[in-house]
Amino acid sequence: MTDLDQRIASVLRERAEGEIDTHRLLHRSRTQGRRRQLRRRVGAGTALALVGVLGFVGVSGTDLSGLPGRLPWTAATPTVALPVPPRADGVPGAATDPARVGTDPTVLHLGVDPAKARYLGWSVRGLAVETVRFEFDGGQPVTVDVARTVEAFDGLGIDGFPVDAVPTRRAFDGTVRQVPGGSGGLIMSWQPATGVYARAAMLGGDRAALARAVDALRWNEARRCAAPLRLTALPKGASVGGCAVDVSSFPKGLTVTLTIYGPRSATMFVSLQHAAQMAGTRTDGNRTIDGRAAYVFPDGGKLELLGIPQAHLTADFGWPVKGFTEVDAATVLAGAQVAKDLSRPETWD
Template sequence: MTDLDQAIVSALRDRAEGAVDTRLLTARAVAGGQARRRRRRMAAGAALGLTAVLSVGVAAGPPESGSPPPAAAPVRLVVAPPRVDGIAGAATRPDLVGADPKVLHFGVDPARGRYLGWAVAEGVESVRIDVGSGRTVSVDLARSSSALSERPMEGLEVGLRELATEAAFDGRTVTVADGSRQVRVRHWQPSRGLYARAVVIDGPQAELLVAADALRWDEPRRCTAPIQLTTLPPGAAVASCRVDVSAFPGRLNGTLTLVRGTDQLMSVSLEYNEGIEGGRTAANRTVDGRPAYLYPTGRQLELLGIPKAHLTAMFGWPGSGFTEADAATALGGVRLADDLARPESWR
């Protein structure tokens, strides 16, 4: 339900036992929506960690006497990973793509596409963007065609591996069926040594071209998340970073994956949801003096006491590798953003 819908419901409820004044109803709904938008603009603040761009359309001229105030265009909040100085972009150094889980070596022009998420994992850098249709266009970038062929697309049952042949990276678009859905896939080489793939579900080919035009190959950005790990288990390293801001500012998810050796994995994830009214309070463990909860499976440890959020470490899969002590070490050193709903507080 949108802010406007909620305001209308509230107005109807208030006047449920009398006649409804449609002008008053519209005026209250619009005014309520505008007030909420103003509060959200103020919360966005000046972007220090991430770039927050607000675009607001305002109707010109005063309303006619007795008429409800004109509705402003919806506020558009764009969250983007911050630029990184002193690092070459993908166009200049394609050999760096996917090598550092903390860096995306390309970016998106915020005037052409809105970030829905970003990730660096297994040698592939990825962004998910909305180019104006409300659909998601997923873009993956790698140093080789084989790296993309080994990377499955989340949410798809159909495999894309056989499509990512070396010869396919000539700009062509292929359409494949995934049940009742039509999946359009475009492969191309932005420059020598770079391999890109764009995917849209039930969308036109034109959206793939718009997304490609929105990419900036000389804009390295930090794969930042609202959590940072300041202590790692012995022998562990951060291998991947994933952030989902598609429902920001109401919800966001960030996950850092740790590896040790060739077969040990542990993920540390933050799930924020402004709709969470309360969290687990019964602790059965402590982490650095703070209450924590070990789930019955023995493979998930949650650090408690974080408002509107769950901070957990998943470990021990598939039955070996990282331990509860390792999870406690990672969670004990987690540094949270000052305010999870304010991207400028992310470091």
């Protein structure tokens, strides 16, 4: 478990006694349902499994639990145009310029062949690790983490895998390793190009399936960490340092989490959680942001901008990610731009 994982887990435990958070409650109930479904599928010998949660950074298809890049997967309606991160024109892929990997929170220096796989999510975390999640072979989910150093994998867990079963700092020689403990997990670490380190993880399936998944990756292209959320105003000295998008349950829902870093390790998570069936649970604000109703949570570390149809837009700046204030969060939310139609990826940019 990474230091960030531990901090987020602490946040959830700390706030367990406060007001019920409908976002997290929705996430937990759906996550439990997925786990039960996973156990049934594994018991039946199927290849489907759950791997992953913003991280990007996940949320029930609608919540990242504050952690970029940690995303669960569910089926999406096949008749709907599915989100694909758009190409970053003029930007070389990891195979062409390995030094660029993990240096831009808005760019992924790899892609997935859409003829072989469907994107479930993508993220750039901490200006170090880029992640794509996709499904292939009729629903087999895979997560791939990419970095330009071996050290970036230290403590970088994989959701669905036991913490002590995830290898770190092992040789990136292409060997496929079975995860101990009977989970059926497979992990492959390799170098797709000199100066590029990659790790693919899959629950269920076999070595041949993992090889097909790896073959779907494209290392000679770059794509933007596109999302239906833009931040146009930041506190002084702050910058966006992480991006995570979960489209695993699209079009029924999606989640975006953008991480803001500031001076003296200040951190803020800005999340857009959308669900087509979501009904507003809070209409009475206790704050205003540029004349719009807003709500600060009882613990004083989370601010929500109200009035966005079928969505929650929040800024989490409280313990343990201290450094920013409610005023800072209000500044960010005041400048946040949400796509008018969250169900149409072509309108996100």
